[in-house]
Amino acid sequence: MAEKEKNTFEKIYDAVKKIPRGKVASYGQVAALAGNRRWARVVGYALHVNPDPKEIPCHRVVTKDGNVSQAFAFGGENRQKELLLAEGVAFEDEHVVMEKYQWETPWI
Numbered sequence: 001m002a003e004k005e006k007n008t009f010e011k012i013y014d015a016v017k018k019i020p021r022g023k024v025a026s027y028g029q030v031a032a033l034a035g036n037r038r039w040a041r042v043v044g045y046a047l048h049v050n051p052d053p054k055e056i057p058c059h060r061v062v063t064k065d066g067n068v069s070q071a072f073a074f075g076g077e078n079r080q081k082e083l084l085l086a087e088g089v090a091f092e093d094e095h096v097v098m099e100k101y102q103w104e105t106p107w108i
Contacts, residue, residue: 011035012046019060022087023103024096026064033105044069059083060103066096 006014015033019025031039047058048071059080062068068080075082081091089101096102 008034008039008042009046009049012039012043013050013056016047016056016058016061019057019103021057022089022101024060024062024066024084024089024098024101025103025105027061028064029103029105030061050074060087062096062098064098066091066098067094068096 011034012030015030016025018033019030025033027040027043028037030043031037034043043061047056047061047069050056050058053059053074059074068084074080084096085091090097
């Protein structure tokens with residue numbers, strides 16, 4: 001029997017699960033990993049309704065400029081920053097230092 005094809009949100013969650021501890025990825029990067037570079041906003045929608053924050057580390061997704069989400073669904077922007085700091089991700093002027101902490105995904 002053929003395996004059911006995953007929906008868009010499931011593809012996004014699979015991509016987010018791959019982001020290593022102590023690294024971040026941009027919304028666009030996650031969109032590309034999930035199969036469509038144009039899904040950056042969809043990534044935001046999916047993460048806002050994340051069904052399993054313990055398994056799907058949505059706090060590791062930031063803007064391309066390293067900004068955390070003002071609408072972080074699981075405690076606000078301060079909570080997202082706290083979670084990233086706890087993983088060793090550094091901030092400069094309230095932005096993640098992307099040059100150092102952005103997850104390198106050479107296949108996209």
